[in-house]
Amino acid sequence: xxxxxxxxxxxxxxxxxxxxxxxxxxxxxxxxxxxxxxxxxxxxxxxxxxxxxxxxxxxxxxxxxxxxxxxxxxxxxxxxxxxxxxxxxxxxxxxxxxxxxxxxxxxxxxxxxxxxxxxxxxxxxxxxxxxxxxxxxxxxxxxxxxxxxxxxxxxxxxxxxxxxxxxxxxxxxxxxxxxxxxxxxxxxxxxxxxxxxxxxxxxxxxxxxxxxxxxxxxxxxxxxxxxxxxxxxxxxxxxxxxxxxxxxxxxxxxxxxxxxxxxxxxxxxxxxxxxxxxxxxxxxxxxxxxxxxxxxxxxxxxxxxxxxxxxxxxxxxxxxxxxxxxxxxxxxxxxxxxxxxxxxxxxxxxxxxxxxxxxxxxxxxxxxxxxxxxxxxxxxxxxxxxxxxxxxxxxxxxxxxxxxxxxxxxxxxxxxxxxxxxxxxxxxxxxxxxxxxxxxxxxxxxxxxxxxxxxxxxxxxxxxxxxxxxxxxxxxxxxxxxxxxxxxxxxxxxxxxxxxxxxxxxxxxxxxxxxxxxxxxxxxxxxxxxxxxxxxxxxxxxxxxxxxxxxxxxxxxxxxxxxxxxxxxxxxxxxxxxxxxxxxxxxxxxxxxxxxxxxxxxxxxxxxxxxxxxxxxxxxxxxxxxxxxxxxxxxxxxxxxxxxxxxxxxxxxxxxxxxxxxxxxxxxxxxxxxxxxxxxxxxxxxxxxxxxxxxxxxxxxxxxxxxxxxxxxxxxxxxxxxxxxxxxxxxxxxxxxxxxxxxxxxxxxxxxxxxxxxxxxxxxxxxxxxxxxxxxxxxxxxxxxxxxxxx
Numbered sequence: 001x002x003x004x005x006x007x008x009x010x011x012x013x014x015x016x017x018x019x020x021x022x023x024x025x026x027x028x029x030x031x032x033x034x035x036x037x038x039x040x041x042x043x044x045x046x047x048x049x050x051x052x053x054x055x056x057x058x059x060x061x062x063x064x065x066x067x068x069x070x071x072x073x074x075x076x077x078x079x080x081x082x083x084x085x086x087x088x089x090x091x092x093x094x095x096x097x098x099x100x101x102x103x104x105x106x107x108x109x110x111x112x113x114x115x116x117x118x119x120x121x122x123x124x125x126x127x128x129x130x131x132x133x134x135x136x137x138x139x140x141x142x143x144x145x146x147x148x149x150x151x152x153x154x155x156x157x158x159x160x161x162x163x164x165x166x167x168x169x170x171x172x173x174x175x176x177x178x179x180x181x182x183x184x185x186x187x188x189x190x191x192x193x194x195x196x197x198x199x200x201x202x203x204x205x206x207x208x209x210x211x212x213x214x215x216x217x218x219x220x221x222x223x224x225x226x227x228x229x230x231x232x233x234x235x236x237x238x239x240x241x242x243x244x245x246x247x248x249x250x251x252x253x254x255x256x257x258x259x260x261x262x263x264x265x266x267x268x269x270x271x272x273x274x275x276x277x278x279x280x281x282x283x284x285x286x287x288x289x290x291x292x293x294x295x296x297x298x299x300x301x302x303x304x305x306x307x308x309x310x311x312x313x314x315x316x317x318x319x320x321x322x323x324x325x326x327x328x329x330x331x332x333x334x335x336x337x338x339x340x341x342x343x344x345x346x347x348x349x350x351x352x353x354x355x356x357x358x359x360x361x362x363x364x365x366x367x368x369x370x371x372x373x374x375x376x377x378x379x380x381x382x383x384x385x386x387x388x389x390x391x392x393x394x395x396x397x398x399x400x401x402x403x404x405x406x407x408x409x410x411x412x413x414x415x416x417x418x419x420x421x422x423x424x425x426x427x428x429x430x431x432x433x434x435x436x437x438x439x440x441x442x443x444x445x446x447x448x449x450x451x452x453x454x455x456x457x458x459x460x461x462x463x464x465x466x467x468x469x470x471x472x473x474x475x476x477x478x479x480x481x482x483x484x485x486x487x488x489x490x491x492x493x494x495x496x497x498x499x500x501x502x503x504x505x506x507x508x509x510x511x512x513x514x515x516x517x518x519x520x521x522x523x524x525x526x527x528x529x530x531x532x533x534x535x536x537x538x539x540x541x542x543x544x545x546x547x548x549x550x551x552x553x554x555x556x557x558x559x560x561x562x563x564x565x566x567x568x569x570x571x572x573x574x575x576x577x578x579x580x581x582x583x584x585x586x587x588x589x590x591x592x593x594x595x596x597x598x599x600x601x602x603x604x605x606x607x608x609x610x611x612x613x614x615x616x617x618x619x620x621x622x623x624x625x626x627x628x629x630x631x632x633x634x635x636x637x638x639x640x641x642x643x644x645x646x647x648x649x650x651x652x653x654x655x656x657x658x659x660x661x662x663x664x665x666x667x668x669x670x671x672x673x674x675x676x677x678x679x680x681x682x683x684x685x686x687x688x689x690x691x692x693x694x695x696x697x698x699x700x701x702x703x704x705x706x707x708x709x710x711x712x713x714x715x716x717x718x719x720x721x722x723x724x725x726x727x728x729x730x731x732x733x734x735x736x737x738x739x740x741x742x743x744x745x746x747x748x749x750x751x752x753x754x755x756x757x758x759x760x761x762x763x764x765x766x767x768x769x770x771x772x773x774x775x776x777x778x779x780x781x782x783x784x785x786x787x788x789x790x791x
Contacts, residue, residue: 001102001105001106002102002103002106002173002174002177003174003176003177005053006046006049006050006053006098008042008046010098010101011042011045011046011049011094011098012038012042013101014094014097014098014101015031015034015035015038015045015094016035017097017101018031018090018093018094018097019031020032020035023068023087024087024089024090025064025065025066025087025088025089025090025092025093026064026065026066026087026089026191026198027062027064027089027090027091029089029090031090034090045091045094048062048091049094049095049098052095052180052183055183056176056179056180056182056183057183057187058091058092058095058183058184058187059187060187060189062089062091062092063089063091063092063184063187063188063189064089064188064189064190064191064201065086065087065088065089065092065188065189065190065191065209065211066086066087066190066191066192066193066198067084067085067086067087067190067191067192067193068084068085068087068193069082069083069084069085069192069193070082070083070084070085071083083210084157084210085210085211086190086209086210086211086212087193087211088209088211088212092184092188092212093212093213095184096184096212096213096214096215097213097214099180099181099184099214100213100214100217103214103217104119104120104217107119107217107220107221108120108121108122110171110172110221110224111220111221111224112224112227113453113454114227114253114254114255114454115220115223115224115227115255115256116254116255116256117216117220117255117256117257118216118217118220118257119220121450122453124256124325125327125377125380125381126453126454126455127254127256127259127261127324127325128324128325128327128329128381128481129381129443129455129481129482130251130254130454130455130458131147131254131261131263131324131329132329132330132381132480132481133458133459133462133478133480133481133482134147134242134244134251134263134458135147135299135320135329135330135480136478136479136480136481137244137462137478137480138242138299138300139299139300140477140478140479142300143242143299143300144265144266144298144299144300144301145242145263145264145265145266145298145299145300146262146263146264146265146266146270146271146296146297146298146299146301146309147261147262147263147296147297147298147299147318147329148261148262148263148264148271148274148294148295148296148297148313148315149260149261149294149295149296149297149318149322149324150259150260150261150262150278150289150294151289151290151293151294152258152260152287152288152289152290153287153288153289153290154207155219155257155258155287156207156208156209156210156215156219156258157206157207158206158207158286158287158288159206159207159208159218159219159222159285159286159287160206160284160285160286161182161185161186161206163222163225163284163285163286164181164185164218164221164222165178165181165182167221167222167224167225168181168221171221171224181214181218184214185204185208188203188204188209189201189202189203189204190202190204190209206286216257219257219258220255220257222285222287223255223257223258223260225281225284225285226253226255226260226281226285227253227255229277229280229281230252230253230262230277231252233273233277234250234252238273238277239252239264239270239273239274239277240264240265240267240270241253241263241264241265242263242264242265244458244461244462245461245462247461248457248458248460248461248462249454249457249458249461251263251458252264256325258287259324259325261324262274266298266299266300266301266305268309268312271309271312271313272312275313291313291314291315292314292315292316293316294313294315294316295315295316295317295318295322296309296310296313296315296316296317296318297318297319297320297322321338326377327377327378327381327382333382333383333384333484334383334385335385336385336387336388339378339384339385339388342374342375342378342388342392343388343391343392343395345374346371346374346375346392346395346396347395349370349371349374350395350398350399353366353399356402359633359634360400360634360637360638360641361632361633361634361635361636361637362633362634363399363400363402364400364427364429364633364637365633366399367396367399367400367429368428368429368430371395371396371399372396372429372430372432372435375392375432375435375436376435376439379432379435379436379439379440380439380440380442381440381481381485382481382484383436383440383484383487383488384432384436389432389433389436392432393415393419393431393432396429396432397411397415397418400418410648410656412641412646412647412648412652413641413644413646416431416618416619417618417619417644419431419614419618420614420618420619420620421611421614421615421618422624422627423624424614424615424618424620424624425620425623425624425625425644426618427637427640430607430610430611430614431610431613431614431617431618433613433617434609434610434611434613434614434617435606435610437488437609437610437613438606438607438609438610438613439606440484440485440488440489441485441488441489441499441609442604442606442609443485444472444485444486444489444499445499445503445593445595445604447459447472448471448472448503448512448593449591449592449593451512452512459473459482460473462475462478462482463475463478463482470517471500471514471517471518472486472489474486497609497612497613497616500519501519501523501596502595502596503519503593503594503595503596504593504594504595504596504601505518505519505520505591505592505593505594506591506592506593506594506601507520507544507584507585507586507587507591508586508587508588508589508590508591508592509545509586509587509588509589509590509591510543510544510545510547510548510586510591511543511544511545511590511591512543512590512591513543513544513591514541514542514543514544515542515543515544515546515547515560516534516537516540516541516542517540517541520544521580521581521584526577527540529577530573530574530576530577532567532569532570532573533570533573533574533577536561536570537560537561538560538561539560542560544586545586546558546560547560548586550586555584555585555586557577557578557581559574595608595609623643623644623708625639625640625643625711626711626715626729627640628726628729628730628733629773630726630727630730630769630770630773630774631730631733631734631769631773632769632773635733635734635737636733638736638737638740639707639711639733639736639737642675642679642707642736643707643708643711645674645675645676647675647740649673649674649675649678650662650663650664650665650666650672650673651663651672651673651674652674652675665677665678665682666743666746666747667682667683667684667685667742667743667746668682668683668684670683675707676705676706676707678739678740678743679707679710679736679739679740680704680705680706680707680709680710681705684755685739687755688735688739688755688758688759688762689735691755691756691759692731692732692735692759692762695759695763695785695787696728696731696787697787698717698728700713701713707736710732711729711732711733714728714729714732715729721791723774723777723789723791724789724791726774727766727770727789727791730766730769730770731762731766734762734765734766734769735762737765738758738761738762738765739758742758763784763785767779767781767784777791
């Protein structure tokens with residue numbers, strides 16, 4: 001797989017997987033340009049890749065790059081506060097992309113499970129979860145432990161190439177693959193961008209380029225040597241980690257790219273041996289530990305001993321809580337003050353953005369894409385206090401309605417209606433409460449699916465009791481992150497979403513499924529269904545795999561006890577159990593627990609559970625708008641507010657005790673200005689609708705009195721095709737939008753508009769939106785003006 005010939009399909013896929021607007025390297029080509037003219041470049045790329053396959057070299061000019069300095073902090077004062085990112089040429093990036101794609105397919109099998117960076121199926125959150133649980137366990141059991149947070153000095157830029165090649169060789173990578181990697185590294189040249197202008201090029205002698213798709217994977221392969229050295233030190237007794245339980249793993253270190261955290265017993269010998277091991281690793285790999293930035297933490301140790309040991313190591317003395325991979329460790333996340341960083345981040349975003357310069361649709365997009373995702377990292381591990389959630393929702397609400405924290409604007413629609421799912425009459429923003437719950441429940445699903453992963457083994461060692469096992473274990477006496485996660489799953493059950501019942505099994509080999517305790521045949525356990533059999537079972541925690549054998553491609557189910565089955569009631573249960581198991585397929589693949597969504601089972605998605613929780617918690621709106629992709633988001637949002645009668649008409653403003661010179665409609669000056677009057681029944685609006693009716697050749701009924709009835713009429717035209725219905729709906733929404741704009745122009749700019757001019761604008765704007773936003777439908781202006789579209 002790693003060294004097979006490059007195919008044209010593989011090359012094209014690599015090009016298409018590169019971002020269109022990524023900053024180009026020295027060659028000046030963007031990938032958008034390459035994709036557009038791919039038919040011209042394809043042959044040349046294939047020839048270059050074919051040459052690289054044989055010789056393992058890239059032309060030095062093709063492997064040039066620019067280094068641009070990206071600030072690590074908001075106001076950098078020193079050069080070490082910048083991160084060097086390489087802007088690589090398109091040819092070199094495509095080669096690296098192909099090799100990286102191939103390497104991703106095998107790297108999970110050659111890199112240990114203590115490394116969680118850049119490997120599919122592993123998560124950055126596993127490290128903070130493990131560390132928090134270790135700290136809680138050590139405090140509960142009164143164990144003395146040390147945590148040593150290592151800072152490598154310029155890690156990516158310091159890696160020794162010879163060391164990397166040696167690691168690749170010892171891991172069994174083919175000689176041709178190693179030749180390719182060496183060729184990419186040794187032929188690299190770069191120049192530094194200073195105020196946008198490049199310096200003279202120079203050769204690179206060590207390190208891997210940040211910005212190269214292959215570099216992160218090569219780096220974690222190099223870091224695997226540190227893992228092997230640590231394991232060797234554990235086995236020889238030179239270094240002592242923490243043994244959580246007799247059957248559990250020994251926890252000695254966690255690695256995420258260049259972030260390393262060592263865990264071990266609190267002994268002076270342990271510290272000295274760890275320092276020696278890191279020194280040896282530095283001499284061989286080039287990765288030097290910056291002890292002045294590294295930090296030492298002690299659990300169950302007094303401050304004097306921590307200070308003394310930190311002085312010996314010449315490192316910083318840390319204290320709890322501290323941050324690991326961006327998340328707090330050892331903090332009481334039930335306290336509001338520990339959530340202040342998230343609140344401040346929300347407020348800082350709000351101060352940067354100018355709500356008034358954005359349309360309503362633009363603000364909705366930003367809330368979904370940014371304000372909805374900012375706390376996701378914290379929400380994935382910690383249960384947010386109610387007051388924090390209220391504060392964050394308040395910030396989102398104020399931004400949506402065009403205000404800031406200091407200035408209050410009118411909130412035209414109740415917030416619970418705004419965040420409700422679209423099918424329930426909301427904007428589909430989603431509540432932060434449901435997001436928090438769904439992200440935490442995801443751990444329960446992952447626990448069932450990832451039984452062999454390191455973090456699961458740690459959780460089992462800490463929380464599984466001596467007497468028995470549970471599908472999701474929890475030792476209530478140990479507080480911390482996992483306890484909150486399991487409790488969150490139980491709280492969801494109280495809201496009519498039973499996590500255990502929502503999981504259904506896609507049975508593989510049955511190795512990770514409890515035969516008696518898991519609900520793997522339906523919404524019941526075999527333990528509950530056959531109590532007499534379970535009572536006589538010798539191994540009550542056996543897996544499904546332990547209860548069958550395959551003979552001549554036929555599955556035979558086994559009885560797990562030497563007890564006689566002829567007792568009253570037992571044989572009947574066994575025969576019934578065999579009938580239930582008859583025809584049950586087993587395979588060689590791993591078992592997977594899927595989420596029941598409606599009548600179908602799918603892989604668990606946070607968004608599915610969040611929407612389910614929102615549907616239960618939020619009150620549905622009776623008036624549900626049909627959203628149309630042919631319309632800009634700002635128009636869809638406007639129509640949503642119109643349907644709810646929540647636009648700032650004079651009647652609505654007066655109802656909110658806002659003083660106005662008059663509440664009469666500005667277009668007809670006769671009737672109180674409400675949304676339905678302004679957009680439907682006003683004399684001016686009726687003239688517009690008559691003109692539109694003549695244009696689209698669909699007579700409008702005289703009894704239409706509201707916008708809701710108007711939109712329903714557009715959708716009920718059975719004689720029209722689907723696309724024609726969409727076109728009519730687009731025209732009606734465009735007319736409402738421009739009627740509102742006309743009303744505002746007359747109030748604020750004193751610019752009245754003739755009906756015919758407005759109708760012309762409706763034709764032009766709807767034509768523009770349909771032509772640009774519908775995927776395949778294209779029409780010419782003349783056809784549109786006559787509304788002779790053949791859809």
